Amino acid sequence: MTAPATPSAASRIAVVTGASSGIGAATARQLAAAGYRVVLTARRKDRIEALAEEISAAGHSAAAYALDVTDRAAVDEFATAFRTVGVLVNNAGGALGADPVATSDPEDWRRMYETNVIGTLNLTQALLPALTASGDGTVVVVSSTAGHGTYEGGAGYVAAKHGAHVLAETLRLEIVGTPVRVIEIAPGMVKTDEFALTRFGGDKEKAARVYEGVAEPLTADDVADTITWAVTRPGHVNVDLLVLRPRAQASNTKVHREL
Ligand code: 8X3
Secondary structure, eight states: OOOOOOOGGGGGGEEEEEETSHHHHHHHHHHHHHTTTEEEEEEEEHHHHHHHHHHTTTOOOOEEOOOOOOOOHHHHHTTTTOOOSSEEOOOOOOOOOOOOOTTTHHHHHHHIIIIIIIIHHHHHHHHHHHHHTTTSEEEEEOEEEEEESOOOOOOHHHHHHHHHHHHHHHHHHHBTTEEEEEEEEEEEEBSSSSSHHHHHOOOOOHHHHTTTOOOOOBBBHHHHHHHHHHHHHHHOOOOEEEEEEOTEEETTTOOOOOO
């Protein structure tokens, strides 16, 4: 077994987007525990500030920076704060709606493309010089199993996550030979506080139905654990793509439910 790479002390900064809840918050906690100085970004300032305080109180290093990943000017301004960055975790994103192609709202599609694809593009472009300057940088793209296959009612989200997947795959080709690797983590069914609720516009019943009868959907911690594992491999080891699902989910459309 290869020993995990220890981040070279205080110099290793990890920027996590969408860090106010779910997978992003869990990833920030775990990367901080692994020795990274984490920079939490999200639109909700109060949330990331509270999390940064929690992480700092646990004896780790964390800072919060309110940021909308779709606002390029704000992202560029954010990036000026860094000379080097070790890790960028592009986690911000999400799903809006689950309607068929025939009736889904084009505005939802636009917003999903903005957050899942353009947001990832913005952060990646803005921080690539600092990731390269670190001499051992890692870009993580948290895509989804929706980036690798479709399902009815999912087209808008599926299209956006395919976009995030293509961004990761293409970037890996384009920057080969530089000291930056590109890791894509593609989770399937993850039960978080907000993902399904956001998708269904706050409808708790619809959100609960997503996980109904499913024994142990993945948790945010499961995904964060996987991200942290991939990121802490030695720099020359590139986990190109890691797909993870709960045992009860065999594919995007085949889920075992005990009802
Ligand atoms: C979440 C997985 O199945 O809701 O990214 O599209 S799914």
